[in-house]
Amino acid sequence: MIELKNITKTFLHKKGNFTALKDVSLFVPKGKIFGIIGASGAGKSTLIRTINLLEPPTAGTVTIDGVEITSLSSSALAKERRHIGMIFQHFNLLSSRTVFDNVALPLELEGWSKAAIKERVLELLKLVSLEDKTDHYPANLSGGQKQRVAIARTLANSPKVLLCDEATSALDPATTNSILALLKDINERLNITILLITHEMKVIKKICDEVAVISEGKIIEQGLVGEVFSNPTHPLTREFILEYV
Numbered sequence: 001m002i003e004l005k006n007i008t009k010t011f012l013h014k015k016g017n018f019t020a021l022k023d024v025s026l027f028v029p030k031g032k033i034f035g036i037i038g039a040s041g042a043g044k045s046t047l048i049r050t051i052n053l054l055e056p057p058t059a060g061t062v063t064i065d066g067v068e069i070t071s072l073s074s075s076a077l078a079k080e081r082r083h084i085g086m087i088f089q090h091f092n093l094l095s096s097r098t099v100f101d102n103v104a105l106p107l108e109l110e111g112w113s114k115a116a117i118k119e120r121v122l123e124l125l126k127l128v129s130l131e132d133k134t135d136h137y138p139a140n141l142s143g144g145q146k147q148r149v150a151i152a153r154t155l156a157n158s159p160k161v162l163l164c165d166e167a168t169s170a171l172d173p174a175t176t177n178s179i180l181a182l183l184k185d186i187n188e189r190l191n192i193t194i195l196l197i198t199h200e201m202k203v204i205k206k207i208c209d210e211v212a213v214i215s216e217g218k219i220i221e222q223g224l225v226g227e228v229f230s231n232p233t234h235p236l237t238r239e240f241i242l243e244y245v
């Protein structure tokens, strides 16, 4: 479903270039939850941003559901991007819009009718258990509620893939668990493939089917979560597991 082949990303600067991703290859099967774990500065954010080409790779290809998006024109890419949802650590909601209007935004941009928007937004808010907050503004919501709004908004376009950029890192442990449970529920109910990045092994253990460990821009280990936990081959993977247990 998501295939990265030989992705390299070099940031070009006058003071010197920096290669943040080095020959990264990954395959995320349809309907699975795939986690990428790494320490600060390992290249996680850069990697997840290359998947929807927010950060175009310097070399390598990205293929989503059979479409190699790295070779598309900008108009074709804009169309494909609608199938790729993304949520962020700091939610990225519009503070001047209510919960309802935040979720409605992608549908307004697609030219949906008012009646169809209302039906869809209420359905999405029910899915994330926020039916009672439609008229609230983001400033009056908890962190977990804000992330639920962001999830509902990104699901509005019925994406095939959901990218989660440290989606629970700003949340307390109980709220983290409820958001992870929601992501698992969405994955199972809507069959959406999820790729997430995190610095916490408990996130991987809780919902991921497969995991890759990234260090200094390279994937140093990957496999099924159960197998990597029972038989880690790289010292850094062992460190992450020890922090978890």
Ligand SMILES: Nc1ncnc2c1ncn2[C@@H]1O[C@H](COP(=O)(O)OP(=O)(O)OP(=O)(O)O)[C@@H](O)[C@H]1O
Binding pocket: 011, 018, 020, 038, 039, 040, 041, 042, 043, 044, 045, 046, 047, 199
């Ligand atoms: N625009 C940029 N120009 C130059 N270097 C960059 C740029 N963006 C990221 N980097 C560098 O690339 C490396 C990887 O950064 P990245 O943000 O992907 O790491 P990360 O694993 O997500 O870290 P964190 O968990 O702290 O967010 C870092 O050394 C960072 O300084």
